[in-house]
Amino acid sequence: FYKGSNTSGIYAYFRSGHLLHGEIIKPTGKKDEHFYINGSYQINWTSLDNDACYYIVTI
Template sequence: MTIPEHLLVFCSGLLSHLYWDTGMCEVFDAYVALVSDRPFYEGRNNEGIYRFFREEYSVYGCIFKPTGVGKNKDSIALTSRYDFIWQDLSDGRKYYIIEI
């Protein structure tokens, strides 16, 4: 799976978490992502899906599938804005936490 596809998975994971938090079951009120590759949070291309993770540090609105079948057609729609800050961990790894 490519880095842009992983970024889309992060967004869909957040969306899935939001659907589970409807009162039908008890869930944690945070979404955590951990990465070990610099291209997730840094690079020359800050267009498309990269802008959310490399420049704006926030996910919101319609996030379109960045590659493959359904590119720029299939999307994930977030109804709120979710800000985050990349935190250093160790050995080049970083993580972020989105509180919901």
């Protein structure tokens, strides 16, 4: 989710700095499934090296 040119849909939370919140539509397979996140969460990537990053979100 960290790398790539697509910044829409589910990728907006991970690549564009959007807050993770509200209704999230399932990004693969049938698009009719969703879940709801209460509160707002910022994705803050931490670099491990030149090719890897991670983030931790406590919900």
